[in-house]
Amino acid sequence: MTKKTDEKVRLTVRIAMLCALVTVVTISMVIPIPNMTGAYVNVGDAIVYTCAYMLGGGWGALAAGIGSAAADLILGSALYAPATLVIKGLMALVAGKLMARGTGSFKSRLLAVALGGLVMPLGYFLYELLTLCGVPGLSPGAFICAGMGGILAGVMQAPLTGIFLIAELTGGFQLLLPLMN
Structure with a gap:
């Protein structure tokens, strides 16, 4: 194999491994949210940010989104899986892009994670607003x-x-x- 092919294979394996890691960590510790069907809290976001750090914004977003959506499907929260794919991907994208532009210090990484974390409540709020509050045609x-x-x-x-x-x-x-x- 050529060097370019080797690097593509390594990248693909890293993405697949991080997808699986996000899924496993997400489903390993689940705390259901009362009065919300299919909603839960988990520690998978730590691996979402690991994806952003290790793979950068774009590929990290892919791994984080797919892994988190797969966890939703496994846990029976299929209603949230499409939103999770996009929202967790955006979290990793924002954090990864900001980590790449930062100084590499703890403060810049912390800021990247904090700003990436703002995507999740905003994203799920918009999803709930559009799909579950009766907006016609978007159920x-x-x-x-x-x-x-x-x-x-x-x-x-x-x-x-x-x-x-x-x-x-x-x-x-x-x-x-x-x-x-």
């Missing part, structure tokens, strides 16, 4: 129906069949525009 069920209709239309190569099926299932045409893209 997880709507995304599932639109995806199901899109897959059906693509496999059968009959877009109208998917549109009519979803209109019949949901009792309306609110999902007509998402299916027509």
Whole structure:
């Protein structure tokens, strides 16, 4: 193998190992939040920041997002998995970019982690606001129906069949525009 190929393989292995580490650490110590279905507190964020530190902003974001979303799926919190993928990825991206630009001192790393940590409450607040507070057309069920209709239309190569099926299932045409893209 060439040197460039070796480095790509090493990077891929690092990303995969950190994805797995984020998942394992997240599911190893879970404290459920009362009165919130599927929500929990964990120590996986420590590894999210480790991803940002070891891989930098971009690749660290990928590893952190995938690992955290996988933990949500394993723990039965599939409702939060798409948001977790984006939010934890953004946390690692912000922290990784700031760590790279900083002086390398403890204070600059602490500031990077603190600013990255601000992404999580803001992200989950926006997710709850958009999906769980009744904003029409943005519920997880709507995304599932639109995806199901899109897959059906693509496999059968009959877009109208998917549109009519979803209109019949949901009792309306609110999902007509998402299916027509």
